[in-house]
Amino acid sequence: MASAEPGPSQPVAPIQILYCGVCTFPVEYCEFGSHITRCKEWLQKEHPPLYDKYYSEEALQAKLGTLSLEAQTKLEEDTAKKEAKAEKKADAALKKKMASQVTIKRIERNKRKYVTAIHGLEAFDVDLKKAAKFFAQKFATGASVTKNAQGFDEIVVQGDVSGDVVEMIEDGVGLLKGVPKDNIVEVEEKKKKGGAEGA
Amino acid sequence: MFKKFQPSIDVSGQTSLKSSVQRSIRSNILSHWKIDVETLEQIWPKKEPLTLVKCREHISIYSLHGEPLFFQHFDGPFFPTLRLLHKYPFLLPTVRIDRGAIRFLLAGAHMMCPGMTSAGGYLPPPESALPAGSPVAIHAEGKEHAVGIGLTKLGTEEIKKVNKGVGVETVTYIGDDFWAVQSI
Numbered sequence: 001m002a003s004a005e006p007g008p009s010q011p012v013a014p015i016q017i018l019y020c021g022v023c024t025f026p027v028e029y030c031e032f033g034s035h036i037t038r039c040k041e042w043l044q045k046e047h048p049p050l051y052d053k054y055y056s057e058e059a060l061q062a063k064l065g066t067l068s069l070e071a072q073t074k075l076e077e078d079t080a081k082k083e084a085k086a087e088k089k090a091d092a093a094l095k096k097k098m099a100s101q102v103t104i105k106r107i108e109r110n111k112r113k114y115v116t117a118i119h120g121l122e123a124f125d126v127d128l129k130k131a132a133k134f135f136a137q138k139f140a141t142g143a144s145v146t147k148n149a150q151g152f153d154e155i156v157v158q159g160d161v162s163g164d165v166v167e168m169i170e171d172g173v174g175l176l177k178g179v180p181k182d183n184i185v186e187v188e189e190k191k192k193k194g195g196a197e198g199a
Numbered sequence: 200m201f202k203k204f205q206p207s208i209d210v211s212g213q214t215s216l217k218s219s220v221q222r223s224i225r226s227n228i229l230s231h232w233k234i235d236v237e238t239l240e241q242i243w244p245k246k247e248p249l250t251l252v253k254c255r256e257h258i259s260i261y262s263l264h265g266e267p268l269f270f271q272h273f274d275g276p277f278f279p280t281l282r283l284l285h286k287y288p289f290l291l292p293t294v295r296i297d298r299g300a301i302r303f304l305l306a307g308a309h310m311m312c313p314g315m316t317s318a319g320g321y322l323p324p325p326e327s328a329l330p331a332g333s334p335v336a337i338h339a340e341g342k343e344h345a346v347g348i349g350l351t352k353l354g355t356e357e358i359k360k361v362n363k364g365v366g367v368e369t370v371t372y373i374g375d376d377f378w379a380v381q382s383i
């Protein structure tokens with residue numbers, strides 16, 4: 001384990017290590033994760049030689065190491081259990097995700113001046129910063145990610161673009177793909193003081 | 200340390216570090232890790248400012264362009280992040296746990312002495328013994344890469360002698376909440 005002493009003037013090159021595309025672990029540790037079936041499929045498809053290295057008959061024999069057979073069986077049982085649990089959890093998370101709302105709020109700033117606040121996109125794995133940029137470009141206006149009063153991030157776009165945003169989500173444009181249109185809630189926030197009749 | 204960690208909740212603020220502070224971090228790392236100036240320069244070029252990300256419970260994360268590189272608890276020793284250690288495995292001295300202990304570690308448990316003194320385990324030989332309170336890379340039997348980073352609770356010779364109870368406290372490990380933080 002003793003490392004080679006780094007040379008006097010050459011920096012030591014970093015080791016490139018392959019992290020699993022499914023569970024993010026170094027691939028040799030997938031067996032301890034909660035997605036082993038999917039991990040194996042991924043590795044077999046993306047890196048067949050490594051798949052053989054880690055999951056061939058000999059590899060499976062060799063890795064037992066000092067672990068007793070019973071302990072290994074126990075480990076495999078645990079892994080299977082963990083996997084089932086993780087799957088269940090993922091299912092539940094998906095359900096929750098599909099139920100989470102995206103609110104599009106038209107806020108009146110001044111008479112005839114609006115901003116549009118979009119909240120909840122992150123639940124559908126939308127990168128808020130990227131989405132803000134995307135809106136800014138699309139509508140040729142300003143858009144930013146800010147924390148709202150509740151402390152949650154939301155995208156605020158200058159101008160009333162609520163209708164367009166709804167349409168874009170319905171059409172699944174660009175990075176808004178995957179946001180279910182049934183989860184959209186449109187809200188209108190009028191200026192508090194005075195009648196907002198001229199709108 | 201990072202069993203429950205959520206940047207959106209646990210980070211209290213970010214600041215750019217003064218160059219005097221950066222200098223002292225650099226010299227601290229150079230004197231405590233097995234690393235030479237050039238390699239550290241490659242990881243963290245002098246011209247580029249480190250950002251201190253202050254977190255709850257006195258955890259400080261130091262990041263470069265959003266990538267966490269080092270962290271520290273109170274004013275304790277500097278640790279590399281596990282991903283940095285994977286790139287430069289020589290940064291910290293090594294202990295190894297046996298295969299049976301891996302799943303406990305990955306559940307966040309501290310490492311018991313027997314898991315390191317058994318046939319599948321490894322502790323440094325007496326001539327390179329480590330005192331208590333040393334940052335260590337935790338490797339695992341049959342695996343190439345470190346599974347976690349720990350802090351020795353007992354000296355390594357003491358671990359061999361006592362051979363029960365916690366020998367190494369687990370600081371971070373593959374799959375914990377800090378592992379999930381690839382940019383901050």
Ligand SMILES: [Zn+2]
Pocket residue numbers: 020021022023024025027029030033035039
């Ligand atoms: Zn995996």
